[in-house]
Amino acid sequence: MGAQCQEVWLSPFSVSQLCVALSLLGNPSVLLLDEPSTGMDPNGQRCVWKTIRDALKSQESGAILTTHYMEEAEAVCDRVAILVSGQLRCIGSIQYLKNKFGRGYLLEIKAKDAESSDALHAQVLKIFPGAARQDRFPSLLVYKVPMRDALPLSQSFSKLEEAKRSCGLEEYSFSLNTLSQVFLELSREQEKENFDLTLDGTFDWKQLQQEDC
Missing domain, CATH: 3.40.50.300 (P-loop containing nucleotide triphosphate hydrolases)
Structure with missing residues (x-):
């Protein structure tokens, strides 16, 4: 067989x-x-x-x-190179990239309901005056918090716990920026640069059209 x-x-x-x-x-x-x-x-x-x-x-x-x-x-x-839109934006050790591009803390807040998000936003700015909102969803707020506003950490956590009891804050995450956040930050910068270049190119094209006439 x-x-x-x-x-x-x-x-x-x-x-x-x-x-x-x-x-x-x-x-x-x-x-x-x-x-x-x-x-x-x-x-x-x-x-x-x-x-x-x-x-x-x-x-x-x-x-x-x-x-x-x-x-x-x-x-x-050991070393990481980040490319955004096909362009090399940075290269170095992971800790170097975090120190250079990820300064500060990342604060993620989940609201109990969408209606309380505006009150939570005002409370976050009261606790961290230099906080910059990165993303906003119906019940999730994401902020980049400068190092100077976050220290001492014990005080920051105490104020966040107080907001959790009084301002409709369901849960939160407060941490140093990750490598993913560094990549997203560089992506946002690249998008802004591309947008500015597009605006400049449109303006130059219109100027040339007027000059040719």
């Missing part, structure tokens, strides 16, 4: 892990990795990140990794 063929189906998780394993064969001097942990569960992601770090420790080799997942970049990379 002839040998029977059997079909083997690989889940998306095992296929991604297999690709990472194949890239490590032969001890290459340079690894090129494109979002190696995409589609994996948290345990699989941590396993892949550890495998990559371990592979780069024991030999004279390096890796270039591209990703949209900031947690992956923090887990694997």
Whole structure:
């Protein structure tokens, strides 16, 4: 009797892990990795990140990794380069980027209902006069708080707890800026620059049309 063929189906998780394993064969001097942990569960992601770090420790080799997942970049990379709209905006260690572009704290507030958001906004400005609102949703407010307004932290948390009792604040998060926030901040700056360039280009074009007439 002839040998029977059997079909083997690989889940998306095992296929991604297999690709990472194949890239490590032969001890290459340079690894090129494109979002190696995409589609994996948290345990699989941590396993892949550890495998990559371990592979780069024991030999004279390096890796270039591209990703949209900031947690992956923090887990694997020694240095990070951020590209926005195809332009290189910054490069350096993760701590350097956080110190340079992520100064201050990020405050996220969830209101008990949409009607209390205006009162909460006024209370936030009372607690942190230099706070700048980043995003606003029906019941979620996000602020960038300068370091000078946040210190001492014990006083900031005390005032936030007081607002939680009296101003319709359901819950809040108060933390240092993350690498994701640094990326979003640079993206906003790029969008503003592109918008300004568009306005300038439109004005110049109209001026040329008038001059030609």
